[in-house]
Amino acid sequence: MRNVKVRLRPIVSKLNLPTVLKTAILPGDSMERLFIATQVGEIFYIGNGGIKTFLDIRPRIIKLGFSNGAYDERGLLGLAFHPEFYYNGLFYLHYSVAGTQGPGALPSSEVSRQGLPEFFKPNPCDPRTLNLKWINRETQYDHIDTVEEWILQSNGQPQKRRTLLNLRRPFFNHNGVNSLNFSPETGKLVLTTGDGGSGYDPFNSSQDDMEIAGKIIEIDVAKNTFINNPPVVTRFNELPAPIQETLTVMAKGVRNITGISFQRFQNQYIKYVGNVGQDLVESIFSFMQYKPIPVRKLIQASLMNSEPDQEGFINFGWRGWEGAFPTSIIRGCTENPNLDEITMAYYNEAVKTSVRRLQPLTSYYHSDPRPDKFGGTALTGVQAYSGNGIPDLMGSVVFTDFARDEGSQPPVRGALAYTRVRTDCKLNDFSVIETDYNFGSQSAFYVSLGTNLNQTRLYLGVYGSMNVTNYNQGTVFEIVP
Template sequence: MVSVKVRLQPLVSRINLPTVLKTAILPGDTRERLFIATQVGEIFYIGNEEIVNFLDIRSRVIQLGTNGGYDERGLLGLAFHPNFTSNGLFYIHYSLAGTQGPGALPDPFEPEPCDPKTQNLQWTNREANYDHIDTVEEWIVQTNGKSMKRRTLLNLRRPFMNHNGVNSLTFSPETGRLVLTTGDGGSGFDPFNLAQNDMEIAGKIIEMDIQRNLQTTNPPIVTRFDELPPSMQETLTVIVKGVRNIPGISYQRLANHYIKYVGQVGQELVESIYSFIHYHPVRVSQLVQAYTNQSQPKIRGIVNLGWRGWEGNFPTPIIRECTNNPEITQKITAYYEEAVALSGNHIQPLTSYFHEDPRPDKFAGTALTGVQAYMGTSIPGLTGNVVFTDFVKKASTPARGALAYTSARADGSQSDFHEIQIDHDFGSESSYYVCLGANLNQSKLFLGTYRTSNVTDLNQGRIFEIIP
């Protein structure tokens, strides 16, 4: 892989923590604008040398950062209808105000292989034991330029604060459907194994046929597919399961196919990026029917990332310090039987990077925050590759995120990755890399950074275009 060096061109500063960066052409306009969604509930776009307020739903978003400032809830997804320029339709995913609950477990969770109870926990009394409710809504830009909510597409009760996904909405260029990427519900180690359960909405990538779903305006609050009305089940398909946490999905046109890239945020050991071309989505109504009849659904076409049995290429480990030598760690398989059961049923990552990596040309990361295909030609060495960001490199002082890339291979084999060198002076302040975006034809890349890791530290965000 070739060495790549880029610069960062500042576009916006002093905004709240950005979660989504993507472009669209407004109704009545001809120019492609960069839209920025923030975790607290704002959406802006860059107009003619100015920042324009597009939507403010801060009053609708749950109170963030109540437990120390860090939070994974908020405004997490923004997608524009493929015909947005003519119909003004767009879609948002956020955590609803006034829905704070006590959570599904009273204490932090870690599996204990010697204690079967920790291997088989059940999420009980869900209407009381949950953290918050996420919603997916359809909005429209009216003729007066103001936006109005049209309907709710999904209300999802979440067990914990974290793993709700980010950059979680897009439209598939293959099917024209709205795609929702959602994490396993949170805590750590997926305590209820929601990601592998076909009835659980958590831990899946779902396609929503919004054209067939026109009658749904106020759906029930659910956690499982079989709690949805049959009319809604018919409009949903599952394309990926075994998701832990995910910074969206990116599509790359290759001849007559699209390569799909998805990133899997790791638990203790490794961050992974997956790619696939062929898949056969399964309609939720089929999954529910099989569950009701206690039969085996035909789910061979669903892509499985392997979580919670597998973390990237590895059976999911618990990492503990070695008593006699604290400089090294003991890695214990957390879910041996699940790892064995999934050994032939999950796909291998395109590439992985690690939380500890002694190799001189690599970096030790913490959490994947963005994955984008790049089809531009202005940055030599990146054309046709997939670019990704990590929140913060281990032991970087001051804190710095990482920008890197990898390449898809025609034979589907695994690929290495290479860190992209950035020629930019951040000064003495920390700079966490919190999101990555692209324009409509993927010829431009945008980076969102934040000076702290807390959403409650306001106006600490910056947006850059990545340039040669």
């Protein structure tokens, strides 16, 4: 893997946290515009040398930040433009709904508080902690997420048309980010949702075929269900039949996903997916062939206590596997502080999914002593790059990490890197992309990665704080030679 150096060219600054970076051509326009969606609920676009507001749904977004301010994974999480947006004005949003704050899915006695609320850690020596059940779902939840269809009217004003899904979420985290994208293969809207949050997927939602959490779902938006306000659900079999008919499941075994990226290869597409890790490793997966399962078939199999044909169905392996490794719990050794004790968390599940799961394309570690690598914290973006402006990156897949974890003192820096698909389909290495930009004493968390329509340009979203209530600290850059 070659060492690659790039420049970061600032496009716009003093934004709130930029969660989605996409381009589209507005109806009646002749130019591709960069759209920026922020976690608090604003959508801007760059036009004629300035930044313009496309839509502001801040009143619709759940109040972000907890009692001590701090980190949050809710908010405006997904924005996707219909492939025919120029002609029909349709676009789609995924966000956490204002006024839906609940108490959470686990009583505090079962939760270890580690600065974040409701962070669960199983104890392999206590079987009661290994297979928890989410009970009283109508009252014991954290918030509600919604997926909506909007239209840009002829007067230039966006208006909501209908709600596609209302999802009750057990915890504040793992809701997905850049969670809506259209598939150029099927023309369907792809929703990438996380496992519901906390830590270690306490209810094993990602492997449960009935749970909506922990899946990659295709939504056929061309089908009208004539249900404008669907019920709030957590399981596929709770959905009305007309909505079930619009859904297919591409993949399961998801922990938390930073969207899906499609790269044209001859007359097919390589799909890239980044799965955020638990304690050990961050992983990027790639696949070309897949066989989605219609939701109605999953429900039929569940009713008959049988398993649907899963040949060609994608399984990323979580929670039994964290990337290429059996999911483990890492503790400091009491007798030797310089060593770690690593214990397998879910042995039986690792065995069960060992053959069926997809192997990652590449992984990078939370701790990596190699001088040319970095220790990461959380994958925040994965995008295919097909341009020739940065020749050494052409045909590669570029990814970002929230913050390097190298034991260094502040200010914090994110990481930018790339990898490629190997012709023998085996696990590949990755290489750090060096940047020239001087952030000075300001922290720089790399929070999002985006491309233009033909994947010849790359955009990087950076934020100066982990605290979502520290406003206007965002900058969007173009990654240039």
